[in-house]
Amino acid sequence: MAKLDQKKTPFFDKIKAYGKSGTTPLDVPGHKLGSIHNEFREYLGTNAFLLDANAPRGLDNLSKPKGVIKEAQALAADAFGADHAYFLLNGTSQGIMAMIMASVRAKEKIIIPRNVHKSAINGLILSGAMPIFMKPYIDTELGIANGIDIDELKETIEEHPDAKAIFVINPTYFGVASNLKEIVKIAHEHNMLVLCDEAHGSHFIFNDKLPMSAMEAGADMAAGSIHKTIGSLTQSSILLTKGNLVEPSRVQSTLNVLQTTSPSSLFMASLDTARSFMATKGSKLLDNLIQMADEARKEINQIDGFKAITKSDIINQKGFDYDETKIMVKVSDIGITGFEAYNLLSMESNIQMELAETHLVLAVLSIGTTKKDLDNFVSGLKKLKDYQKDIKIKHKIRFTYPDSYTRPREAYHAPKKYVRLEDALNEVAAENIMVYPPGIPLVIPGEIINQEILDDLEFYMEQGSTILSDTEDGYIKVVDKDLWYKYEGDL
Numbered sequence: 001m002a003k004l005d006q007k008k009t010p011f012f013d014k015i016k017a018y019g020k021s022g023t024t025p026l027d028v029p030g031h032k033l034g035s036i037h038n039e040f041r042e043y044l045g046t047n048a049f050l051l052d053a054n055a056p057r058g059l060d061n062l063s064k065p066k067g068v069i070k071e072a073q074a075l076a077a078d079a080f081g082a083d084h085a086y087f088l089l090n091g092t093s094q095g096i097m098a099m100i101m102a103s104v105r106a107k108e109k110i111i112i113p114r115n116v117h118k119s120a121i122n123g124l125i126l127s128g129a130m131p132i133f134m135k136p137y138i139d140t141e142l143g144i145a146n147g148i149d150i151d152e153l154k155e156t157i158e159e160h161p162d163a164k165a166i167f168v169i170n171p172t173y174f175g176v177a178s179n180l181k182e183i184v185k186i187a188h189e190h191n192m193l194v195l196c197d198e199a200h201g202s203h204f205i206f207n208d209k210l211p212m213s214a215m216e217a218g219a220d221m222a223a224g225s226i227h228k229t230i231g232s233l234t235q236s237s238i239l240l241t242k243g244n245l246v247e248p249s250r251v252q253s254t255l256n257v258l259q260t261t262s263p264s265s266l267f268m269a270s271l272d273t274a275r276s277f278m279a280t281k282g283s284k285l286l287d288n289l290i291q292m293a294d295e296a297r298k299e300i301n302q303i304d305g306f307k308a309i310t311k312s313d314i315i316n317q318k319g320f321d322y323d324e325t326k327i328m329v330k331v332s333d334i335g336i337t338g339f340e341a342y343n344l345l346s347m348e349s350n351i352q353m354e355l356a357e358t359h360l361v362l363a364v365l366s367i368g369t370t371k372k373d374l375d376n377f378v379s380g381l382k383k384l385k386d387y388q389k390d391i392k393i394k395h396k397i398r399f400t401y402p403d404s405y406t407r408p409r410e411a412y413h414a415p416k417k418y419v420r421l422e423d424a425l426n427e428v429a430a431e432n433i434m435v436y437p438p439g440i441p442l443v444i445p446g447e448i449i450n451q452e453i454l455d456d457l458e459f460y461m462e463q464g465s466t467i468l469s470d471t472e473d474g475y476i477k478v479v480d481k482d483l484w485y486k487y488e489g490d491l
């Protein structure tokens with residue numbers, strides 16, 4: 001329960017007052033509080049620009065907060081049940097990289113599920129940590145990877161008692177939560193930190209029908225996308241810490257390595273107000289949302305051939321808990337893939353889904369979702385029945401477990417060459433390759449490319465998915481093993 005007055009929005013109040021103060025702006029940014037009347041300024045109007053001031057006197061400094069940013073962050077820490085909160089202007093990706101960099105040094109071990117977002121892999125590159133991957137359990141009916149299996153975690157810890165930290169996704173992109181409280185207990189018994197990717201779980205603490213939040217479970221650090229589930233502007237997130245295993249000054253200095261020196265006041269004001277709104281009104285609004293989502297799921301389940309996944313479905317598939325503000329719909333039983341459904345919902349009904357997988361589409365709801373949105377979704381799904389086909393969609397389980405050749409950081413710095421995908425078998429990847437969304441790499445730097453990865457890539461390309469890599473389509477950047485021996489760096 002929050003102890004401070006969550007109605008307060010100190011940063012927003014101060015920047016608003018500054019924008020209206022009539023100050024002569026002889027500083028950056030160059031739009032001079034909206035004085036350049038280009039098309040964008042005309043479209044947005046004045047207010048957005050009046051809030052977009054750099055770090056004028058009295059407005060504090062994100063890299064060493066002592067004033068209103070400090071106050072706003074303290075209110076956020078209080079709302080999210082943390083000891084400290086840090087505003088992130090480069091998304092949860094920045095928080096994830098910072099958590100890993102601040103707690104695991106080069107060559108130290110971190111236990112981590114393989115279905116992590118690419119930012120966790122980038123955190124491994126930056127810190128030099130050695131990943132000890134755990135296999136998440138797979139929902140074979142939906143073809144998605146879910147949470148952490150406690151027995152697998154215990155075995156991994158037994159094999160690697162020297163690991164420094166355990167990384168947990170709370171929840172997965174699809175809304176599945178692991179038994180975080182138990183994970184924290186086990187980790188702390190072994191002197192390991194728990195770092196949580198809470199990109200999709202910042203709203204958890206505001207309603208007890210939702211899975212347990214990282215801070216409630218006693219995790220040491222958690223990074224959450226306030227922009228994804230609470231309503232701040234895209235790319236604004238928060239890093240939370242709790243307990244005495246994490247040193248605040250190390251966290252701040254790591255964030256300062258990764259953060260711009262020109263943080264957007266607009267984004268920080270949106271964090272301040274989104275937190276206040278959620279902390280004061282969120283619980284009721286989430287109750288309402290959960291009920292609307294539940295009704296929508298029931299309606300969807302009455303449409304022959306579709307299955308809206310419920311919490312009990314997830315628990316039957318070894319999931320521990322489920323975020324019922326997500327609606328995952330299995331569409332493949334009517335003979336179309338999730339990818340086809342995703343496109344058809346957009347083209348026929350003007351509905352933008354969050355993502356598609358072979359068997360399903362995923363809707364991410366928030367307290368901004370209306371009953372009308374959900375009614376449109378249900379009618380959009382009904383229209384898909386016109387595209388029903390008498391074919392069986394083949395199962396496709398997305399995760400392969402490639403063998404590791406070297407640490408991600410070493411592969412990242414190794415001498416490299418480019419090869420065509422068809423020649424890449426048994427080469428060592430030097431880059432992340434992923435389908436976006438969800439941005440979970442099929443292969444990461446340092447892993448040996450196997451046939452399953454190449455098949456997966458071909459499959460996703462055929463489905464028209466967006467494949468993200470650093471290399472031109474059709475090629476992949478790999479470690480040049482002939483030059484490898486000359487490489488004497490000790491990273």
Ligand SMILES: Cc1ncc(COP(=O)(O)O)c(C=O)c1O
Pocket residue numbers: 090091092093094096117119169172173197199200225235237438439
């Ligand atoms: C599971 C997961 N973790 C981390 C991130 C990164 O979050 P952000 O986009 O706020 O940087 C995402 C983004 O999609 C995600 O899905």
